[in-house]
Amino acid sequence: MKLIGPFSQLATLDNLPLRGALSDEQLNLQEGKGILISEGYIEEIGDFNALVEKADEVQRIPEGHVCIPSFVDCHTHICFAGSRAKDFSMRNAGKSYLQIAAEGGGIWSTVENTRKASGQDLVEGLKSRIEQLLRQGVTTVEVKSGYGLNYKDEIKMLRAIHTAQNTVSSDIISTCLAAHMKPKDFEESSERYLNYVLEEILTAVREENLSRRVDVFIEKSAFGIEESRAFLQKARILGFDITVHADQFTSGSARLAAELGAKSADHLEVLTDEDVAFLASSQTVAVALPGASLGLGEPFAPARKILDANGILAIASDWNPGSAPMGNLLAQASILATYEKLTTPELLSALTFRAAFALGLEDRGRLQKGMRADFQIYKADSIYEIPYRQGELKPCAVYILGTRAYGT
Ligand code: NIG
Ligand code: FE
Numbered sequence: 001m002k003l004i005g006p007f008s009q010l011a012t013l014d015n016l017p018l019r020g021a022l023s024d025e026q027l028n029l030q031e032g033k034g035i036l037i038s039e040g041y042i043e044e045i046g047d048f049n050a051l052v053e054k055a056d057e058v059q060r061i062p063e064g065h066v067c068i069p070s071f072v073d074c075h076t077h078i079c080f081a082g083s084r085a086k087d088f089s090m091r092n093a094g095k096s097y098l099q100i101a102a103e104g105g106g107i108w109s110t111v112e113n114t115r116k117a118s119g120q121d122l123v124e125g126l127k128s129r130i131e132q133l134l135r136q137g138v139t140t141v142e143v144k145s146g147y148g149l150n151y152k153d154e155i156k157m158l159r160a161i162h163t164a165q166n167t168v169s170s171d172i173i174s175t176c177l178a179a180h181m182k183p184k185d186f187e188e189s190s191e192r193y194l195n196y197v198l199e200e201i202l203t204a205v206r207e208e209n210l211s212r213r214v215d216v217f218i219e220k221s222a223f224g225i226e227e228s229r230a231f232l233q234k235a236r237i238l239g240f241d242i243t244v245h246a247d248q249f250t251s252g253s254a255r256l257a258a259e260l261g262a263k264s265a266d267h268l269e270v271l272t273d274e275d276v277a278f279l280a281s282s283q284t285v286a287v288a289l290p291g292a293s294l295g296l297g298e299p300f301a302p303a304r305k306i307l308d309a310n311g312i313l314a315i316a317s318d319w320n321p322g323s324a325p326m327g328n329l330l331a332q333a334s335i336l337a338t339y340e341k342l343t344t345p346e347l348l349s350a351l352t353f354r355a356a357f358a359l360g361l362e363d364r365g366r367l368q369k370g371m372r373a374d375f376q377i378y379k380a381d382s383i384y385e386i387p388y389r390q391g392e393l394k395p396c397a398v399y400i401l402g403t404r405a406y407g408t
Pocket of ligand 1: 077106107110217245248292318320321322323324
């Protein structure tokens, strides 16, 4: 067994509830602790000195280092080709995201570039973004398809995501987002497109075991609520977990996600007070995507209200070439925390075990016996330095299944 420590401060998050508001006192910071690891999983957390005799190998951490669970980014679109820097500039010159989409830019322009890219190109891009996330302490990354929008290219994307898993130690969770928008070259109705997704794409995805999750973008420029309801119900019957891009510009779809028992409803920039209450009383995780608010200049999701209504809040980067090009999860979450008044335990929970729950994963995000030994170490005297430095303070080491995946 391997022992790592001692840490000046350690936050295990193991005592925190899955839902609701958290006060600073609940963070339960511990000093002088070590993590004892057996075959990638946590065997014990306790006083470092007492654990030394149980260990075959000891990795000593110098003074002035703190440790927290590594982060889970539960919503990204980092399998893509091309840039949308032009869109960013046009938006800042006054055009809206939906206007740009209607004029042939937006998601569609990334679809054109992604269709042209080879599978290998996609794997390379994805790998470098996953490594970038790893250097920020993110070790579980959800990645969506959704820039192929036909059988061939959606499968190409999902295979690339699958292949990338063999080249990185981070854990990748893939999601099929073939219902991102109706592609411009699909001549029939959006309802017919959703049926095509179900019959042609999802059937193959299931056979090839490329993903267990299905997402849909419910919005004026994408799909309507009723057609999405039928689509999601059928996807669920096929055995997929469901998640929804909800309430980004138009309200109503987060409610649908909660009604259908979706794993998560993501975006929520225009979630109404009534729907806050509805979503917060469900098992569906509310995922705030501050990177999309920052990328588009839109309001933040009402994270404070969701927590106060006892909801489950996660925060993800939404990293994509269009609405959220930044790709710095901790910076975005720290900024959200200042605007929405999130406590440090609320922030850390939203980036760890609550985000893991949105992906249906309950084996990570807290440091306790039986959990994956996925954690990160920062050179700092206090854990409060991490949100305070708003993403500028990076981990000096990141561990996945008890092995150092990054840093020294
Ligand atoms: O989550 N809202 C829809 N989909 C993505 C944006 C994708 C894109 O613009 O390329 C999002 O913001
Ligand atoms: Fe998204």
